[in-house]
Amino acid sequence: MANILETKQLTIQFGGHLAVNEVDFCVAEKEFKSIIGPNGAGKTTFFNLLSGQLTPTKGSIHLKGEDITSMPPPMRTRKGIGRSFQITNVFPNLTVLENVRLAVQSQMAIRYQMLSHFKKYKKVTEKSYELLKQVLLEDKANALATNLAHGEKRKLEIAMLLALETEILLLDEPTAGMSLEEVPAILKVIRNIKEEGKKNIILIEHKMDMILDLSDSVTVLFNGTLLADGTPKEIMENETVQTAYLGGMHNGHSA
Ligand SMILES: Nc1ncnc2c1ncn2[C@@H]1O[C@H](COP(=O)(O)OP(=O)(O)OP(=O)(O)O)[C@@H](O)[C@H]1O
Numbered sequence: 063m064a065n066i067l068e069t070k071q072l073t074i075q076f077g078g079h080l081a082v083n084e085v086d087f088c089v090a091e092k093e094f095k096s097i098i099g100p101n102g103a104g105k106t107t108f109f110n111l112l113s114g115q116l117t118p119t120k121g122s123i124h125l126k127g128e129d130i131t132s133m134p135p136p137m138r139t140r141k142g143i144g145r146s147f148q149i150t151n152v153f154p155n156l157t158v159l160e161n162v163r164l165a166v167q168s169q170m171a172i173r174y175q176m177l178s179h180f181k182k183y184k185k186v187t188e189k190s191y192e193l194l195k196q197v198l199l200e201d202k203a204n205a206l207a208t209n210l211a212h213g214e215k216r217k218l219e220i221a222m223l224l225a226l227e228t229e230i231l232l233l234d235e236p237t238a239g240m241s242l243e244e245v246p247a248i249l250k251v252i253r254n255i256k257e258e259g260k261k262n263i264i265l266i267e268h269k270m271d272m273i274l275d276l277s278d279s280v281t282v283l284f285n286g287t288l289l290a291d292g293t294p295k296e297i298m299e300n301e302t303v304q305t306a307y308l309g310g311m312h313n314g315h316s317a
Contacts (some may be wrong), residue, residue: 064126066091066262067143067230072111072121081107083286084121089230089264094256096265096273098297099283100307105266108283109232112264113145114138125230144228146219146236154208158199158218161207162190165225193221197251213244220251230262231255237269245269252276270308274298282307 068088074081082104089095097105110116112123114135122131125141133141152161166189170182194200197217202210207218216236223231236252237245249272255261256276267273273280273294280297282289284307290300297303 064091065089065124066093066126067112067264068124069112070122070124072108072123073119074107074111074116075119080286082111082118082283085283085286085288087281087288087291089262092259092262094263094265094276094278096267096277096280097283098267098270098273098280098307099289103283104286105283106234107286109145109234109264109266113143113232115145139226139228142229143232144223144226144230145232146223146234152207152215152218152222154206156207157204158194158207158210159187159190159203161218162193162221162225163187165222166190166193169226189225193224196224196254197221198247211244213240213248216240216248217251220248220255224255229260230264233263233265235266235268237267237272245272249275 065088069085072085072087073083085108097108099105107116111118114133118131122129124130125143130138130141163186166186170186191200191203194203197220199214199217199221202214210218220236236248240248252263253276256263265276277294279292280294281291282297282303289306290297290303292300
């Protein structure tokens, strides 16, 4: 299968610290890829490089064969790389529906310039409800974003990300800060997106059961370098990964 996204020798240095160090990474079309690694391994920094929030010191990023290393973030989104919204980008005093409408509108402004104002309004509303349904948040459409539970806020972020209609979704720890009861719902949302089969998902997560359940392949980062890449089974059985990372988890450390 062709690679949709690839990095070559991707590196970023902060002062003397190599946060991402010569990482060769690739994702095939429609592959569900997870990135794991202990705290400080460079996972979020790697996402920031993919989405364009950071510029690499060295190396390159290729989207469907095109070198996008110097492309600014909005252009990368237009080309197909979507990064999940952080809740800080959500308007707390607007309703859930209004927040999704804003994201849909920003996308539709480009696609539906020819439609009349009324038709555009109707389309935006329909699309917003569709997205809320997809993330299992329909019943909260009229709630103020500020009043949502943490797990519901993460669902809202995913709805707003889906509104951008990018082929690639970068999800950075969607379950972070969630209570145990909230996790199954977000897992269901992600599984539904996967089963629809239209997106490439790259997921950073610490929850190993979730990784094993969802991923086609897993990349392990450790001290900024790529330690291993393979199927979930290969990763679980990999001795280097066991020693450097998973072993620590069995001893009760959070990875
Ligand atoms: N802007 C920055 N300036 C300096 N150092 C940074 C910067 N961003 C990240 N780092 C450092 O780079 C390393 C990797 O951080 P990063 O947040 O990418 O790790 P992570 O794998 O996502 O960790 P976590 O699982 O805790 O989120 C850390 O040592 C961090 O302190």
